[in-house]
Amino acid sequence: MNKVMSNKFYIAFYIAPALLLLLILVFIPLVLSGYYGLMDWDGIGEKTFIGLENYITGIQDKLFWNSAFHSFLLAIFSTLSLIIYLTVSFILASKIKGADLLRKIYLIPMLLSSVAIAQLWVKIYNPSNGILNVFLMSIGVENPPLWLANPSIVLFAIFVPILWQYAGFYILIYYAALKNIPESLIEAARIDGATPFQIATRIKLPLIKEVVSVTIVLAIVGSLKYFDLIYVMTAGGPNGASEVMASYMYKLAFSNYNFGYGSAIGFLLLIITLIVTFIVRKLTETKDKLEY
Amino acid sequence: MGRIGYFFLYLALIVVGLFQILPLVWLFLFSLKDNNEIFAGSPFALPSEFRWENYEKVWNGGIGTYFFNSVWITVLAIILTVLFASMAAFAITRLKWKLSGLVLGLFMVGLMIPIHSALIPLYSMFLSVNLIDNPISIVITYTAYNLPITLMILLGFYYTLPHEIEEAAVIDGCSIHRMFFQIILPMTTPILATTIVINMIYNWNEFVFVNTFISSEGYKTLTVGIQNFIGQYMTDWGAIGATLVISVLPIIIAFIFFSNKVVEGISSSAVKG
Numbered sequence: 255m256n257k258v259m260s261n262k263f264y265i266a267f268y269i270a271p272a273l274l275l276l277l278i279l280v281f282i283p284l285v286l287s288g289y290y291g292l293m294d295w296d297g298i299g300e301k302t303f304i305g306l307e308n309y310i311t312g313i314q315d316k317l318f319w320n321s322a323f324h325s326f327l328l329a330i331f332s333t334l335s336l337i338i339y340l341t342v343s344f345i346l347a348s349k350i351k352g353a354d355l356l357r358k359i360y361l362i363p364m365l366l367s368s369v370a371i372a373q374l375w376v377k378i379y380n381p382s383n384g385i386l387n388v389f390l391m392s393i394g395v396e397n398p399p400l401w402l403a404n405p406s407i408v409l410f411a412i413f414v415p416i417l418w419q420y421a422g423f424y425i426l427i428y429y430a431a432l433k434n435i436p437e438s439l440i441e442a443a444r445i446d447g448a449t450p451f452q453i454a455t456r457i458k459l460p461l462i463k464e465v466v467s468v469t470i471v472l473a474i475v476g477s478l479k480y481f482d483l484i485y486v487m488t489a490g491g492p493n494g495a496s497e498v499m500a501s502y503m504y505k506l507a508f509s510n511y512n513f514g515y516g517s518a519i520g521f522l523l524l525i526i527t528l529i530v531t532f533i534v535r536k537l538t539e540t541k542d543k544l545e546y
Numbered sequence: 547m548g549r550i551g552y553f554f555l556y557l558a559l560i561v562v563g564l565f566q567i568l569p570l571v572w573l574f575l576f577s578l579k580d581n582n583e584i585f586a587g588s589p590f591a592l593p594s595e596f597r598w599e600n601y602e603k604v605w606n607g608g609i610g611t612y613f614f615n616s617v618w619i620t621v622l623a624i625i626l627t628v629l630f631a632s633m634a635a636f637a638i639t640r641l642k643w644k645l646s647g648l649v650l651g652l653f654m655v656g657l658m659i660p661i662h663s664a665l666i667p668l669y670s671m672f673l674s675v676n677l678i679d680n681p682i683s684i685v686i687t688y689t690a691y692n693l694p695i696t697l698m699i700l701l702g703f704y705y706t707l708p709h710e711i712e713e714a715a716v717i718d719g720c721s722i723h724r725m726f727f728q729i730i731l732p733m734t735t736p737i738l739a740t741t742i743v744i745n746m747i748y749n750w751n752e753f754v755f756v757n758t759f760i761s762s763e764g765y766k767t768l769t770v771g772i773q774n775f776i777g778q779y780m781t782d783w784g785a786i787g788a789t790l791v792i793s794v795l796p797i798i799i800a801f802i803f804f805s806n807k808v809v810e811g812i813s814s815s816a817v818k819g
Contacts, residue, residue: 260642268637272630279690286667367751369769479660500662524663
């Protein structure tokens with residue numbers, strides 16, 4: 255039995271296709287990204303080794319930190335929005351008829367491509383014919399904002415479709431976790447005279463703490479990687495007001511053909527993501543594993 | 547809680563539901579109107595006449611090609627991903643080798659990395675083997691980047707399969723290949739369905755790889771194609787709406803039929819990530 259199951263040929267046969275693809279197309283490029291970052295390179299011609307110059311430029315690059323700041327702002331918005339999602343999930347899990355159908359309806363935007371979502375919201379934000387401004391004008395607002403053209407509100411305007419897109423996803427996760435709490439615990443609290451609010455905050459919330467920490471990691475790390483939606487809606491504009499790390503890197507490489515510097519920024523993006531993932535995991539770690 | 551309390555809870559849930567769904571209703575409605583009606587009429591009014599010709603116009607104007615590219619690239623990448631991930635799950639959970647833990651760890655790390663960090667090196671790798679502007683680069687990239695999540699979803703199921711299965715199979719003189727392809731793989735059908743719908747959603751919606759590696763119109767998929775297309779029809783809202791509806795329709799239809807699988811896949815992909 256063991257002899258058959260530890261045959262080296264079979265092991266190689268079954269693991270090789272997946273492992274090779276992972277190594278060649280995921281891990282090697284990551285390492286190469288760090289290496290290309292050491293080069294002066296336009297993507298087509300010769301690479302010239304220039305040491306850490308690109309990385310030093312990157313660390314001093316105001317435009318890069320500007321884009322990183324926007325990415326972190328989106329991460330904060332996304333984390334705060336978890337409170338809304340959590341509230342909705344609490345309501346949804348409180349013996350609501352049709353909860354299953356509702357959570358599926360909430361999920362629909364999550365299934366659509368970011369490109370389609372971006373195009374749709376560009377239309378929603380259209381200054382004169384989008385539903386948002388049509389509505390605002392119909393209730394008497396005379397000069398509704400130019401949502402995507404105004405540098406001071408564009409990031410908020412971009413965040414709304416993000417909120418819309420991911421709502422169903424987080425509600426789904428929270429709802430499943432809340433439904434997992436044994437009814438007997440809730441019943442016991444109710445008999446002891448706990449109000450629904452107390453049950454939610456003092457009993458249910460601590461019980462799903464672990465799931466909440468996972469979603470915080472997902473929300474923050476996910477935000478640092480945002481690209482498609484912003485690239486299509488504003489391409490980082492107006493004047494860099496909605497530039498994020500990934501869109502800045504993309505612009506450097508595929509619009510300015512600065513592959514060396516773009517690689518360095520891409521590598522910094524990787525390092526920042528890994529560090530943030532590590533820190534957030536540490537901060538949200540739940541030490542006492544709950545058993546029930 | 548009293549009746550009034552429940553009334554407000556339902557009200558809140560319905561408001562959230564409307565926020566989620568109304569933008570899509572509006573999209574569908576304006577996809578059937580012309581500009582005069584969109585700009586002058588009420589946003590949620592039914593079209594005075596259903597202008598299906600918007601759909602016909604964009605389909606024949608190039609969306610059809612993008613659509614078929616999306617279909618075959620999505621399907622091919624799903625088949626490769628699900629097959630390779632199943633084989634890997636089998637190797638990791640059933641076969642006995644020292645490095646299996648390390649390899650599993652590599653796939654886990656693969657879940658976290660930002661694809662944009664790998665984009666430039668991938669581009670130059672494909673350039674050096676002449677795969678830029680070739681859909682093969684897209685298919686293998688989709689496969690590689692969806693392997694970790696697919697493997698994670700499959701693993702949970704593989705761990706629950708009883709070991710008696712392969713013991714019995716080995717005693718009966720069954721080869722490893724037959725054991726995998728004829729016994730284990732068919733047993734995983736329910737979870738395979740989940741991974742298939744999840745992969746379908748990912749592949750159908752993917753944008754940045756196609757946008758970066760493909761330049762010929764003839765190879766573009768819907769997400770990238772509709773970008774150019776909308777540039778072309780910038781002022782014709784009905785056509786833009788029809789384009790967007792066509793691009794999201796297959797996913798919506800899949801969701802209607804397989805909503806439980808989608809829910810299952812999305813929740814298991816999140817909790818493990």
